[in-house]
Amino acid sequence: MLILELYIFVLAAFVGYMVITRVPPLLHTPLMSATNAISGISLVGSLVAAGSQRGSVATILGFIAVVAATANIVGGFLITDRMLRMFRRDPKPADAGANAATEPPAAR
Amino acid sequence: MSARDLATQLSYLAASVLFIIGLRSLTRPEAARRGMQQAAVGMLLAVCGTLINHAIVDYRWIAAGLVLGALIGYPLGMWVPTTALPQRIAMSLSFGALAATLVGVSEYHHVFHGGEGLIEPGRMAALGFEVLLGSITxxxxxxxxxKLQEVIPSRPMTYRGQNFVNLVLFVAAVALFVLVVVDPTQSGAFYGMIGIAALLGLLMVLPIGGADMPVVVALLNSYCGLAASATGFALGNSILIICGALDGASGFLLSMLMSKAMNRSFSNVLFGAFGNAPAATSAAEGTALVARSISAEDAAIQLAYAQRVIIVPGYGMAVAQAQHAVRELAELIEKRGGEVKYAIHPVAGRMPGHMNVLLAEANVPYDRLYDMDEINGEFPQTDVALVIGANDVVNPAARSDPTSPIYGMPILDVDRAKAVIVLKRGMAVGFAGIENALFFAPATSMLFGDAKTSITRLVSEVKSA
Structure with missing residues (x-):
């Protein structure tokens, strides 16, 4: 069983490496927040720990883990989407003036 | 395998595929949003697939945890300003690692309290790895x-013998790991290992300075992924293994890229704090050099009549939150017929891709943002290079001075531009604590002051020019 899991790990790491090598530096921050959201998958382990009535210790630890993992998933996917929404191509030269007019207020 | 188990496994398989599609979509900005939304659907599938698991009999704590987590996650996703992104990502790495660690502890506790009372060495080793990497992270x-939030001073904090102390702690953690794998009933060793690993994580990052944070954040990302993978090994859960491996590969790759962009090895970042590099040699000759200061009016005239301008942003732009003003200035120059590009150094800022996100937020089209390798050849044909709060990444000593601590680090060849305007608060040295010959070059003029104030003045001067 362990050897099968090792296969899965090595092949997944390999696929990850191949895919992620091609992510341009432009999107490195969204990449980090995306992998962060995806690693929130530890939620599936936390759910079992929190819900299988293995005593109060397991339940409490599982509960905290569920909170942390869910926060990562929800926050991670939302912030990735928010960032990716900001990346846009050069508009037509005619739009340039309009963009200047609708400039968002500078953050404090 | 029951029908329910089969459904769970199929949901995991679908989720894995959707996650890989999501990451794959990040290779193209225009496809990325949709791809990540598909990944989010994958996550939902995996969670639903888990909730039908036989082992889960009590849903009260689960429901409470999901609701509370979502309530914490929503503001973390929607309200955190882009300028706070580096610390936001560091915090979520801590959350992710916490979840993995707690699952590991809960699993270990269960084995000897109500569980079968024994655990095979392979699984124990996976559990050990999980909590070890988890608590370090x-x-x-x-x-x-x-450090990124500046609750803790971001300068490197070093003390004598810190590497020795870290080494001792590391050896102790490994020894306890071996002990608990050989004899899993040694719960003292298990919890002791967690404590030592937590202390080690603290002591390892404390000495590392702010500008090295891109490497550290990427490396912690990789640890966090490996901890999740180890959870998968411990629980025999393939989707955890897959996601952890993807996360680990991403973090590993990013930290390699970041280290390369600083011409430093992992070990050098982790064990050799940068800030105390000797600055004495350059300080001695620095006294004879005088930087040429320029007024905003004169700088604006140079920019207004330039044909080709390259803007080089650094951490100073992020601190001053000058990105909106910068975009406004660039549009003005473009309206007057000039061409503006942005040159982004891989380690500019505090996390991988930091400058790109800030400029994207300020509505700079991403096809104007160029990586170091793409744009370095263009500096000799550039009329004005405008350096905004960047220092070490444009220091020509990295190319020419073998005695410099940053010698060999790939830099933006700003000094090859026809004219250089450097926006800077004052003549303070950069993070590496070394003088920058660029500031004293004949083609360089310095515009002192807060980056945002300076740019705003440049904007109004270019308008009237």
């Missing part, structure tokens, strides 16, 4: 968060 990422 929890505290390490918390310290990184503190």
């Amino acid at each position: 929890v505290t390490g990422a918390l310290v990184a968060f503190g």
Whole structure:
């Protein structure tokens, strides 16, 4: 069983490496927040720990883990989407003036 | 395998595929949003697939945890300003590692309290790895968060013998790991290992300075992924293994890229704090050099009549939150017929891709943002290079001075531009603590002051020019 899991790990790491090598530096921050959201998958382990009535210790630890993992998933996917929404191509030269007019207020 | 188990496994398989599609979509900005939305659907599938698991009999704590987590996650996703992104990412690394660690502890506890009372060495080793990497990441990422948020001083904090102390702690953690794998009933060793690993994470990140944070954050990302993978090994859960491997590969790759962009090895970042590099040699000759200061009016005239301008942003732009003003200035120059490009150094800022996100937020089209390798050849044909709060990444000593601590680091060849205007608060040295010959070059003029104030003045001067 362990050897099968090792296969899965090595092949997944390999696929990850191949895919992620091609992510341009432009999107490195969204990449980090995306992998962060995806690693929130530890939620599936936390759910079992929190819900299988293995005593109060397991339940409490599982509960905290569920909170942390869910926060990562929800926050991670939302912030990735928010960032990716900001990346846009050069508009037509005619739009340039309009963009200047609708400039968002500078953050404090 | 029951029908329910089969459904769970199929949901995991679908989720894995959707996650890989999501990451794959990040290779193209225009496809990325949709791809990540598909990945989010994958996550939902995996969670639903888990909730039908036989082992889960009590849903009260689960429901409470999901609701509370979502309530914490929503503001973390929607309200955190882009300028706070580096610390936001550090914090979520800590959260992720915490979840993995707690699952590991809960699993270990269960084995000897109500469980079968024995655990095979392979599984115990996986559990050990999980909590070891997990707790290093929890505290390490918390310290990184503190430094980025400047709750903790971001300068390198070093003391004599720190590497020795870290080594001793590491050896102790490994020894306890071996002990608990050989004899899993040694719960003292198990919890002791967690404590030592947590302390190690704290002490490892504390000495690392702010400008090295891109490497640290990427490395912690990789640890966090490996901890999740180890969870998968411990629980025999393939989707955890897959996601952890993807996360680990991403973090590993990013930290390699970041280290390369600083011409430093992992070990050099982790064990050799940068800030105390000897600055004495350059300080001695520095007294004879005088930087040429320029007024905003004169700088604006140079920019207004330039044909080709390259803007080089650094951490100073992020600190001053000058990105909106910068975009306004660039549009003005373009309206007057000039061409503006942005040159982004891989380690500019505090996390991988930091400058790109800030400029994207300020509505700069991403096809104007160029990587170091793409744009370095263009500096000799550039009329004005405008350096905004960047220092070490444009220091020509990295090319020419073998005695410099940053010698060999790939830099933006700003000094080859026809004219250089450097926006800077004052003549303070950069993070590496070394003088920058660029500031004293004949083609360089310095515009002192807060980046945002300076750019705003440039904007109004270019308008009237």
